[in-house]
Amino acid sequence: EAQVTQNPRYLITVTGKKLTVTCSQNMNHEYMSWYRQDPGLGLRQIYYSMNVEVTDKGDVPEGYKVSRKEKRNFPLILESPSPNQTSLYFCASSSGTEVYEQYFGPGTRLTVT
Amino acid sequence: DAKTTQPPSMDCAEGRAANLPCNHSTISGNEYVYWYRQIHSQGPQYIIHGLKNNETNEMASLIITEDRKSSTLILPHATLRDTAVYYCIAPSTGGFKTIFGAGTRLFVKA
Numbered sequence: 163e164a165q166v167t168q169n170p171r172y173l174i175t176v177t178g179k180k181l182t183v184t185c186s187q188n189m190n191h192e193y194m195s196w197y198r199q200d201p202g203l204g205l206r207q208i209y210y211s212m213n214v215e216v217t218d219k220g221d222v223p224e225g226y227k228v229s230r231k232e233k234r235n236f237p238l239i240l241e242s243p244s245p246n247q248t249s250l251y252f253c254a255s256s257s258g259t260e261v262y263e264q265y266f267g268p269g270t271r272l273t274v275t
Numbered sequence: 276d277a278k279t280t281q282p283p284s285m286d287c288a289e290g291r292a293a294n295l296p297c298n299h300s301t302i303s304g305n306e307y308v309y310w311y312r313q314i315h316s317q318g319p320q321y322i323i324h325g326l327k328n329n330e331t332n333e334m335a336s337l338i339i340t341e342d343r344k345s346s347t348l349i350l351p352h353a354t355l356r357d358t359a360v361y362y363c364i365a366p367s368t369g370g371f372k373t374i375f376g377a378g379t380r381l382f383v384k385a
Contacts, residue, residue, distance in 0.1 A: 166318075169358070193371065195373065197373075197375075199316075204375055204376065204377050204378070205319070205362075205375040206375075207372055207373055207374070210371055210372065210373070212371055218371070220372055220373075221372070221374070241334055250316060252318050252319070254319075256362055261366075261368050261373075262307070262309045262324065262364070262373065263309075263317075263321050263324065264311075264321060264373070265321070266318030266319050266320070267318050268317065268318055269316060269317070271316075
């Protein structure tokens with residue numbers, strides 16, 4: 163089954179404790195992206211990657227890092243999480259020829275206390 | 276990206292057609308219009324996209340005006356499971372950012 167998986171689905175952590183949210187897709191997609199969703203602010207893009215070793219900033223990259231060492235994986239790294247990064251995070255992927263037909267993962271609900 | 280404007284919410288009776296409008300008056304000639312929906316807090320789901328011709332798939336139909344300044348997503352026989360937020364986006368060609376607006380919250384009522 164074609165899918166995008168994210169782990170963990172729920173995470174409660176404390177300020178400053180580094181964490182990684184993993185994202186993996188099994189569709190051999192070139193394009194992958196991370197979004198955060200907050201009430202009243204909608205979906206905002208954090209980072210995206212056009213292919214292995216190619217990443218670029220979205221609209222809200224501050225406080226986040228990403229890497230794309232393998233085509234299927236696109237982890238989101240919070241080096242020093244802060245409470246304002248409490249949010250619902252989505253990973254998405256798409257083919258390089260249909261970038262905007264994105265498949266989204268189920269989401270990761272992160273709480274930073 | 277072309278700016279898109281959608282009504283914040285709409286109601287529809289179950290079994291009737293739901294017509295969701297989107298204004299994208301600044302769209303350029305080669306920018307497509309894409310529609311997604313998000314049910315509760317699930318990941319958004321791609322529905323359909325088009326450039327200038329009307330499009331139909333198993334989920335919905337997309338009608339784009341001749342001047343391409345607006346479009347309408349049609350769910351021909353809305354069900355309770357179609358209650359969701361529907362997003363219309365018109366991303367710039369040549370760029371790879373994706374910008375979602377606030378969308379339209381569709382309530383399908385029995």
